Amino acid sequence: xxxxxxxxxxxxxxxxxxxxxxxxxxxxxxxxxxxxxxxxxxxxxxxxxxxxxxxxxxxxxxxxxxxxxxxxxxxxxxxxxxxxxxxxxxxxxxxxxxxxxxxxxxxxxxxxxxxxxxxxxxxxxxxxxxxxxxxxxxxxxxxxxxxxxxxxxxxxxxxxxxxxxxxxxxxxx
Numbered sequence: 001x002x003x004x005x006x007x008x009x010x011x012x013x014x015x016x017x018x019x020x021x022x023x024x025x026x027x028x029x030x031x032x033x034x035x036x037x038x039x040x041x042x043x044x045x046x047x048x049x050x051x052x053x054x055x056x057x058x059x060x061x062x063x064x065x066x067x068x069x070x071x072x073x074x075x076x077x078x079x080x081x082x083x084x085x086x087x088x089x090x091x092x093x094x095x096x097x098x099x100x101x102x103x104x105x106x107x108x109x110x111x112x113x114x115x116x117x118x119x120x121x122x123x124x125x126x127x128x129x130x131x132x133x134x135x136x137x138x139x140x141x142x143x144x145x146x147x148x149x150x151x152x153x154x155x156x157x158x159x160x161x162x163x164x165x166x167x168x169x170x171x172x173x
Contacts (some may be wrong), residue, residue, distance in 0.1 A: 022169055026123045030080045032116060034068045035109060036087040042106035043094065049102065053094055056140070070132050082132055085124035088117040089140045 004095050028148075040057045049057075063069070064083050073079040100114060107113040107173055122134055 016094065025119075026077065026127070029116065029120055029123060030077065032083055032109075032120075033064070033080055033084050033087070036084065036091070037061060037126070038102070038108065039091070039106050039113075040087065043103070045100070046106070047072070049094070049098065053097060056090055056093070060086055070135055071128075078127065079125060081120075081128055084120045085128060085133070086123070086136050086140070087139060092117050093140060114154040 021038050043055050044057050046062075065074070065084060067081055069079065071079050071082045073083070091103055095114065095117075101111055
């Protein structure tokens, strides 16, 4: 077995059926991707969501629909996990900026959306290669660093007056 057969960070695989490399829970989480897309669409339509957040949400929807992914969707499980991870990061960012109530308002399932997002993030940490996770996080972080806080019109506040949102992103957008 070479190093590509092991989950990232030398973590042992989660319990699963014999011969199945991924746990059933991961496959169940991936079934949420269409519902995540519907949630993102509802958030774009909300007038209270900042326009900069809507741009990121729209970009995430375009990524999900695009046949060009970091990990192609034809690769079982991992091809959908990178999509789910990007959605989870986008929604977690929105949770931090707009509050849980805004995301919960549009979630149509009985499941706890916040728990699902954290579960997706946990599975991504376990199964996606570090380079893929870093690329996805970097893509969201670059867009987050240039976005004003929710409720602030981006055209009303010059970037020099915005509070810092962490270290500046490395590389170009």
